[in-house]
């Protein structure tokens with residue numbers, strides 16, 4: 001499905017129940033309300049995982065290396081549909097398989113300009129066989145890396161990656 005214009009996000013109460021909607025741009029402030037999102041870690045047939053560098057034009061965490069892609073399901077949009085939509089939009093790929101790996105992941109983080117992310121953000125593992133063709137409005141650079149190397153890099157230099165990626169890798173290593 002195509003995203004709504006302007007994009008909207010689903011607001012949540014502290015127990016992750018939907019309580020309303022808000023504009024995606026308006027909701028991300030220095031006092032961001034809790035809302036629904038997702039993170040996806042994309043693997044290729046070699047078992048490498050895709051890391052991406054956020055575009056320098058993005059409002060939050062510009063230029064930061066992070067997991068393959070993230071997004072916000074629109075109101076009434078199924079999570080799977082939102083993930084497939086963002087995979088195509090950000091990376092030009094289709095998803096061959098998709099599984100949830102951290103269903104209860106939730107985080108709050110503050111970027112260098114003071115903008116807050118505050119999300120219930122289930123984490124998914126996807127596999128693609130496509131060539132990545134990044135959307136320059138979203139992704140400045142990308143790399144396919146060994147999962148162990150990414151884990152070690154993020155553990156050694158957490159400041160060089162998005163905070164949510166570091167927390168996700170820690171939780172994934174514990175299961």
Ligand SMILES: [Mn+2]
Pocket residue numbers: 028035037072117118119
């Ligand atoms: Mn968000």
